[in-house]
Each structure stands twice: as C-alpha cells, then as structure tokens.
Amino acid sequence: MKCINCGTDNKLKERTANQGRCLKCNHPFAFEPTSMSKVKITDPMFAKAIADISANQTLFFTPKQLLYLLDNRIKPKSASLFGLLFIYLFFNIWVPGFIGGFASLLFGASSFLIVSILFNICFVLYLYTKSLSKKIHIKLRQEYARCLQIIGGIILAVGIYAALIIYNSFSLFVIVVLLGMLSIYFGTRQLRQTIFPQEFLFSQNDFQGWLNRWQQINGSILKILPSPNQQNRLAAINPDVTAYSFDRLVVCDSASIAQLLIANNFHFENNCAILSITGYPQSIFDTTMQMLRRNPDLKVYAVHDCNPQGISLVHHLRTNASWFLHSEIVIIDIGLMPRQIIATKRGMFIQSSLQSAQAAKQLPEEVRQSLSAEELTWLESGKFVELESFSPQRIIKVLQKGIAGSRDLESGDSSLLLVGDAGNDMYVVQSFG
Structure with a gap:
C-alpha cells in the first residue's frame, strides 16, 4: 500500500514491522486492509474518494455524499461470465463424481444422477440469490442474471438428451425442463429490470469510524461539512x-x-x-x-x-x-x-x-x-x-x-x-x- 505522504509503496511485512507506519517517512497508515473483514479500505483509496467528491478540493461536501461514493467504489462491479461458467461446468462434473461416488456405496448407481440434479438446483438458486442481492453492484447482478440464462440453456440441452436418450426417463425430463426454464426465466426477468433497489455494503457506524480515524491521523478534511447548526443566534441585519x-x-x-x-x-x-x-x-x-x-x-x-x-x-x-x-x-x-x-x-x-x-x-x-x-x-x-x-x-x-x-x-x-x-x-x- 502506498503512503499518501511520500508515495512509498509499503508491503504488508514492512507495515507490520514498523507498527503500521511508512517505512520511509514514518507516517501512520489510517487503514490496514488485511485486518478488515467485510470491506477493504486503503489510504490511497480514501484520499482519492475525498479528492473526487470535492472536485480536487474546490467544493464542499457532506459526510453522506462521501459515504455514497465510497460504497460505489468498494462494491465489485463485474465478474467473469466465462469464469462463472467454468466453475459451473467443473463442479458439475466433480461434485457428482466425488460425492456421488461415496453415496453410490450406500444408495446405488442412481446417486450420481441425484447428486447432479441437486447440484444444478443449488447453483441456479445461488445465482438467482446473487442477482437479487441489494449489496451487490447492479452490473454484477446483471452478470449473474446472464449466467442464469446460459446455464438454463445448458441444462435444457444436456438434460433433455440425457433424460430421453441415456436414461429414457419421463420424470427426469420433467425435472430438467422445469429447472432449465426456471433458470432462463429468472435470468431474463432480472435483466429486464431497469430499477434495482440497493443497500450499503457497510454500516454508517463503520464509515464514521473510518472518517474519525482518517482525521485523527491526517488532520481535518478541508471541505467536509459539519452537521447544520439549527441553533445559530439571530444575526443583526442592516x-x-x-x-x-x-x-x-x-x-x-x-x-x-x-x-x-x-x-x-x-x-x-x-x-x-x-x-x-x-x-x-x-x-x-x-x-x-x-x-x-x-x-x-x-x-x-x-x-x-x-x-x-x-x-x-x-x-x-x-x-x-x-x-x-x-x-x-x-x-x-x-x-x-x-x-x-x-x-x-x-x-x-x-x-x-x-x-x-x-x-x-x-x-x-x-x-x-x-x-x-x-x-x-x-x-x-x-x-x-x-x-x-x-x-x-x-x-x-x-x-x-x-x-x-x-x-x-x-x-x-x-x-x-x-x-x-x-x-x-x-x-x-x-x-x-
């Protein structure tokens, strides 16, 4: 992490050895991202957010405006669609093979098929839940929705072939069609939405703690506004x-x-x-x-x-x-x-x-x-x-x-x-x- 005082890049080992201070200028770091659980804040990130919200120290701003900007910066905005599909295809083979292999010792060869169906149901539900999450950026939610559509198509294509040709099972055919169509439907419905309710990724108490910590170390922020004072005395007007x-x-x-x-x-x-x-x-x-x-x-x-x-x-x-x-x-x-x-x-x-x-x-x-x-x-x-x-x-x-x-x-x-x-x-x- 770079020091905002001198620009020196300090590795974790160096920051730890120097009690959270810059190796070169000894300036304290306000944040240690490796020790933060929910979100990761760095000093350069916080400094850039302050500079951007104030238009390079030319405009006053409220603390809540900074909170909104930080939330937008911290939230992941994209995921690799190919990465999600690779994970799905890999575990769609590994999970039935590994878990189904153990289960087959107790329940017979049908365990492979049952585990495969359960995995697909769980993965579709996982993607759907992510596409609904208010704590995830809109763009990322749309990526999950697109993945739902594609996986729904894969389930229909592969599942129908397996149900009719390999297993010759009408019950499996019905399950595959329902799961595939639901996956496509959920993904399409999410992509058609234009208004996505959101929630902050972190609490306002967390944010206030970060703000206090920053100002203790780096001094008062020049352009941040205090709470409006409704009790100011009446001014004498000419x-x-x-x-x-x-x-x-x-x-x-x-x-x-x-x-x-x-x-x-x-x-x-x-x-x-x-x-x-x-x-x-x-x-x-x-x-x-x-x-x-x-x-x-x-x-x-x-x-x-x-x-x-x-x-x-x-x-x-x-x-x-x-x-x-x-x-x-x-x-x-x-x-x-x-x-x-x-x-x-x-x-x-x-x-x-x-x-x-x-x-x-x-x-x-x-x-x-x-x-x-x-x-x-x-x-x-x-x-x-x-x-x-x-x-x-x-x-x-x-x-x-x-x-x-x-x-x-x-x-x-x-x-x-x-x-x-x-x-x-x-x-x-x-x-x-």
Missing part, C-alpha cells in the same frame, strides 16, 4: 439590506443540502436566496422571507429527496402560511421526482423501506394528482432516492440548468413540464441531469 429582494429562491427539503449550496457560494453565483423547509439558516430565515414576499415576480425552485416527504415539498410551500399560501408565484420542481428516476434508468442509488411505502400511501390528494400511476406505484413500493447520493458538482449543475431553463417560461422550454392550474403553476424539470 435595515438598508432588508429593502432589497431576490428574484429567485431555492428551497431544500433538508438543512444539509441548503448548507451545501450556501457553503459552495451558489447563492452568490446565481443571485438567489437559499433556505430549507426546516428553517435553515435560522439566523436570517425570517428576514429573508420578508424580503422575498415583497417581490411579485419571485420564482421558487424546489430541490428535494425522492421520497414522500420530498415529493410533498411544493405542496407544503403552496399551503403553509409561513411560506406562500394564497400566492400566485411560479414554483419549479427541480427534483428529485420518480419520473426523473424512471426515465434515467441508470446510475442512481435506489433504496427501499417499509416506512417510505407507508408514508407514500398517506400523501395528500393534491400531491397524488400531480403524479402518474407509475410514479405512485414506484413510491408505494417503498423506493426512495436521497439527494446526497449525488456529488456536489452534479447537484449544482442540475440546479443551475433548471434555473437557466426557466428564465423564459413562455417560450415553451421542453425541459420543463407544466403541472397544475393557471394561477397555481408548478413546473417540473423532466431530467435530473
């Missing part, structure tokens, strides 16, 4: 400033995303106010809202997680007296929306939970009417996507694109979809990047 207003407001469903945008100076570069639905930043929230309500031409941009709470953000803005009740301002929903995820069909970390499914079934009727039947089905199945699964760079880029595309709504910009009634307009960005 009365002359309150006479000014903004033409644009970005409302986030979480303080973390609002903090991220503010820390990266999105409000300065795009001349807009940034607030969260939870009242962040608390020190200037009330004053900012007073300024915003004075502008009849205000445009509001909503950005949120794709979950029942996030989907309800625009409805909350429309119906809450603390926001824009009885106002005719234009609201543009940047996302995330289920339709954006369904249309993208790639690269999104989709999770699922029973709590999200229950919350989706309790959405207000006005919110349900703004969603398609496919979107409602998606939400009610418990699926959800967090904004923090995207990099700061992508969130900023999508938000900038949404603002730019809404400057002249009357031009019929194809990137915006009108939802709602006249005087109560809501526009939805059709693609999240």
Whole structure:
C-alpha cells in the first residue's frame, strides 16, 4: 500500500514491522486492509474518494455524499461470465463424481444422477440469490442474471438428451425442463429490470469510524461539512439590506443540502436566496422571507429527496402560511421526482423501506394528482432516492440548468413540464441531469 505522504509503496511485512507506519517517512497508515473483514479500505483509496467528491478540493461536501461514493467504489462491479461458467461446468462434473461416488456405496448407481440434479438446483438458486442481492453492484447482478440464462440453456440441452436418450426417463425430463426454464426465466426477468433497489455494503457506524480515524491521523478534511447548526443566534441585519429582494429562491427539503449550496457560494453565483423547509439558516430565515414576499415576480425552485416527504415539498410551500399560501408565484420542481428516476434508468442509488411505502400511501390528494400511476406505484413500493447520493458538482449543475431553463417560461422550454392550474403553476424539470 502506498503512503499518501511520500508515495512509498509499503508491503504488508514492512507495515507490520514498523507498527503500521511508512517505512520511509514514518507516517501512520489510517487503514490496514488485511485486518478488515467485510470491506477493504486503503489510504490511497480514501484520499482519492475525498479528492473526487470535492472536485480536487474546490467544493464542499457532506459526510453522506462521501459515504455514497465510497460504497460505489468498494462494491465489485463485474465478474467473469466465462469464469462463472467454468466453475459451473467443473463442479458439475466433480461434485457428482466425488460425492456421488461415496453415496453410490450406500444408495446405488442412481446417486450420481441425484447428486447432479441437486447440484444444478443449488447453483441456479445461488445465482438467482446473487442477482437479487441489494449489496451487490447492479452490473454484477446483471452478470449473474446472464449466467442464469446460459446455464438454463445448458441444462435444457444436456438434460433433455440425457433424460430421453441415456436414461429414457419421463420424470427426469420433467425435472430438467422445469429447472432449465426456471433458470432462463429468472435470468431474463432480472435483466429486464431497469430499477434495482440497493443497500450499503457497510454500516454508517463503520464509515464514521473510518472518517474519525482518517482525521485523527491526517488532520481535518478541508471541505467536509459539519452537521447544520439549527441553533445559530439571530444575526443583526442592516435595515438598508432588508429593502432589497431576490428574484429567485431555492428551497431544500433538508438543512444539509441548503448548507451545501450556501457553503459552495451558489447563492452568490446565481443571485438567489437559499433556505430549507426546516428553517435553515435560522439566523436570517425570517428576514429573508420578508424580503422575498415583497417581490411579485419571485420564482421558487424546489430541490428535494425522492421520497414522500420530498415529493410533498411544493405542496407544503403552496399551503403553509409561513411560506406562500394564497400566492400566485411560479414554483419549479427541480427534483428529485420518480419520473426523473424512471426515465434515467441508470446510475442512481435506489433504496427501499417499509416506512417510505407507508408514508407514500398517506400523501395528500393534491400531491397524488400531480403524479402518474407509475410514479405512485414506484413510491408505494417503498423506493426512495436521497439527494446526497449525488456529488456536489452534479447537484449544482442540475440546479443551475433548471434555473437557466426557466428564465423564459413562455417560450415553451421542453425541459420543463407544466403541472397544475393557471394561477397555481408548478413546473417540473423532466431530467435530473
């Protein structure tokens, strides 16, 4: 493993002999991959993840964004299809020959055939289970599904020949056809899926431990954001400033995303106010809202997680007296929306939970009417996507694109979809990047 301080490559024996320090510069290593059971983290891997999520130390990011990136990096993404088939063919001969040989001493010559059938059933179930695993990368799950299809074909071709020509057994023929067709069916069904729910390969507690260990050894990470402080004291604001207003407001469903945008100076570069639905930043929230309500031409941009709470953000803005009740301002929903995820069909970390499914079934009727039947089905199945699964760079880029595309709504910009009634307009960005 290379030392991130001097670049020297230290072998395990050298790291062990030097108490986990670099042989050349004596800098401690934060991780020892050989002693990690579930996942293997190295110092260069962690350093590269920090550099990539921060766009080479130019953007602030949240700890959870780093967690998502690390999970994507650690998960194996591919397997050799030929390797899986070789393992199948090798053990399909070895297992019946070895185990069946011992069993035949007790149960007779039919043991070879029984062991062969059991092995094929077990191998098909193994591949199917892997293709369903939420802790495996989507690409690898698809490789297992393709292997299921091919093995199903092998079972049909070889098994039918053996059943009819060698054993002349109708019962064996039925078993072979059922197993082969099921294997092909399972593989095909998995390959046809476009949305794969996922889970983290490691726990958030593990990740927090790695983060603490890294900062103890290498110092604080420059661009990582702390938890948003909702208890900051009220700031003294010059009365002359309150006479000014903004033409644009970005409302986030979480303080973390609002903090991220503010820390990266999105409000300065795009001349807009940034607030969260939870009242962040608390020190200037009330004053900012007073300024915003004075502008009849205000445009509001909503950005949120794709979950029942996030989907309800625009409805909350429309119906809450603390926001824009009885106002005719234009609201543009940047996302995330289920339709954006369904249309993208790639690269999104989709999770699922029973709590999200229950919350989706309790959405207000006005919110349900703004969603398609496919979107409602998606939400009610418990699926959800967090904004923090995207990099700061992508969130900023999508938000900038949404603002730019809404400057002249009357031009019929194809990137915006009108939802709602006249005087109560809501526009939805059709693609999240």
